[in-house]
Amino acid sequence: MSVLQIDDLHTYFDTESGTVRAVEGIDLTIEAGEIVGLVGESGSGKSVTASSIMDLVQHPGRIADGTVRYDGQDVLSLSEDELAELRGGEISMIFQDPMDAFNPTQTVGRQLHDVLRSHREGSVHPLVRALGLDHDADCKAAVVEMLDAVGIPNPEARYSDYPHEFSGGMIQRAMVGMALLCDPKLVLADEPTTGLDVSIERQILGLFKDLVEELDTAVLWITHDLSVVAKLCDRVVVMYAGKVMEVGSTEAVLSDPASPYTQALLDSIPRYDRPDEEMYVMEGDVPDPLNRPDGCRFADRCPEVHDRCHDHHPPRFDTGDREVACYLAEGDAE
Numbered sequence: 001m002s003v004l005q006i007d008d009l010h011t012y013f014d015t016e017s018g019t020v021r022a023v024e025g026i027d028l029t030i031e032a033g034e035i036v037g038l039v040g041e042s043g044s045g046k047s048v049t050a051s052s053i054m055d056l057v058q059h060p061g062r063i064a065d066g067t068v069r070y071d072g073q074d075v076l077s078l079s080e081d082e083l084a085e086l087r088g089g090e091i092s093m094i095f096q097d098p099m100d101a102f103n104p105t106q107t108v109g110r111q112l113h114d115v116l117r118s119h120r121e122g123s124v125h126p127l128v129r130a131l132g133l134d135h136d137a138d139c140k141a142a143v144v145e146m147l148d149a150v151g152i153p154n155p156e157a158r159y160s161d162y163p164h165e166f167s168g169g170m171i172q173r174a175m176v177g178m179a180l181l182c183d184p185k186l187v188l189a190d191e192p193t194t195g196l197d198v199s200i201e202r203q204i205l206g207l208f209k210d211l212v213e214e215l216d217t218a219v220l221w222i223t224h225d226l227s228v229v230a231k232l233c234d235r236v237v238v239m240y241a242g243k244v245m246e247v248g249s250t251e252a253v254l255s256d257p258a259s260p261y262t263q264a265l266l267d268s269i270p271r272y273d274r275p276d277e278e279m280y281v282m283e284g285d286v287p288d289p290l291n292r293p294d295g296c297r298f299a300d301r302c303p304e305v306h307d308r309c310h311d312h313h314p315p316r317f318d319t320g321d322r323e324v325a326c327y328l329a330e331g332d333a334e
Contacts, residue, residue, distance in 0.1 A: 001072055003186050003218040004030040004053065009066035011045075011052045020289040022048040024242040026066070027316075030186070033212055035219040037233035037250065039226060039265065043286050044239040046222045047096065050188045053220075054087055070186060088115055092184040094192040098175035102163040108174050109159030112143040116181045146177040149207060151200050169196050176204055183215055190222045205232050226269060230254055238262045241287050241297035243313065248322025258324040258332075261298045296326070304328060 011023040023045040030036050038046050051057050053068055055075055068075040070091060078086070087093075095101045102111055116139045140159070147155035150173040163171055176192055189208075193201040205228070211217045221233055229236050229250060236253050238246040238261065246259040257263045267280040284301035287293055295310040296302070302309065309327060316323040319332040 002029040002069075003032050003071060004028070004220070005067075005069040006049075006053070007067045007069075009049070009052055009068065010064040011048050011057055011061060012064045013061045015060060015290075018290045021242055021292055022061075022289065023052065024292070026239075026242075026244060028237060028244070028247075030218040030220060032185070032218055033216040034235065035208065035212060035221055035233045037229035037236040038220055038222045038239060039224065039229060039236060040239035040245075041265075041286060042224075043241070043289065045242040046239055047190055049239075050093065050190050050220065050222060053188060054091060054093060055083055056087075056093075088118075089182050090184055091186045091188065092179040092182065093188040094175055094179045094190055096190050096194070098171045099163060099168075101175055101178075102171065104163055107160050107162055108166060108171075109140070109143055109147070109161075112146065112174070112178050112181060113139050115178055116142060142181065143177075146181055147174065150174070150177040150180075151203050152177075169200065172196060173200065173204070176207070180207065180211060183211075183217075185215075185217060187211075187217060187219045188222070189219060191224070192221070193223075193225075193228065201228075208232065226254065226266065238265070241289070241292060243297050244316065244323075244325060245298065246322060246324050246326075247316075252321045258319065258322060258329050259298075259326050260302045260304050260328070264301070 006026055006028040009023055009026040010021070013020040013022055026049055038049065040046055048057070052063055053075065055063070055078070057063055063076060070086070075086070102108065144155045144159055147158060152158050152170060152173055166174060172192070172195055179187055179189070193204055196204065208219060209232070212219060221229070223229060233250045235248065236250045237244055238253070238259060240261050245261045246253055246257065253262060254266065257266060264282045268282055270279060271277055282301060287297055287300070293299065293310070294312065296313050299305050299309040306327065314325050314327045316325045317329040317332070319329050
């Protein structure tokens with residue numbers, strides 16, 4: 001059974017100007033021990049997808065249709081108490097803006113301590129299982145261990161610092177630590193290494209790899225950085241204007257993209273090994289979310305567009321090693 005299964009998810013935002021169809025018909029599965037990358041331009045619907053998985057879409061947003069199943073449970077039918085047990089414990093999320101995720105009136109260490117205590121009451125955290133401490137002391141020791149693991153210098157002293165006393169990179173690392181504290185079965189990581197230097201990014205990627213290997217955790221990794229996807233992810237899902245354009249193994253998709261949109265994303269990456277090569281710029285803009293076209297979302301920007309691309313958005317064709325929402329793949333479909 002998949003840890004996460006999303007079927008035909010639609011998430012909309014009702015505004016005075018009209019309805020924004022942020023996510024339209026997303027299908028996605030993640031298995032235990034799998035890291036899936038979710039990529040696409042800003043406004044593609046990546047973060048809204050993550051919020052929908054945890055049923056965190058705020059008014060005027062709403063989940064208009066579809067199902068989200070975690071470990072066989074219908075997440076969207078759970079009560080608030082049941083969701084509170086799930087969030088932060090079995091499912092954790094790393095938000096784009098970590099400063100907003102912390103209470104400015106409490107120390108960082110206390111906030112991580114409270115998360116761990118609330119979800120692991122009566123149990124000893126595996127990071128310090130052998131120390132034989134009481135539960136409260138055990139929680140603090142585990143938090144210090146985690147702050148150290150995510151690269152916070154002098155973690156025992158930093159335990160008592162407030163969020164505003166952390167740099168942007170340090171609070172980002174603390175957010176990652178909070179998400180990993182309770183050994184979650186599913187982690188939703190929304191741009192978790194943005195703003196971190198290369199050495200810390202490598203450390204965080206290593207943490208995630210260890211987490212998956214040791215605990216069979218499932219991870220949805222949301223990012224703009226295809227180089228991180230290439231290093232970390234088993235599969236990749238490419239989104240554009242609320243739709244999935246291509247999904248398959250990372251190696252297959254990045255080495256031989258079948259969707260013109262995926263190819264355009266790869267072409268947009270600067271090539272430092274070719275300094276004299278002119279940088280590719282994707283022409284046009286993402287469609288107006290209040291007025292999505294009837295046809296392929298990428299049709300107005302696609303160099304290989306045909307007449308029927310403007311009439312209907314293509315279905316996802318299964319070509320064997322991937323699924324592609326592009327009429328160009330129709331001949332290769334099984």
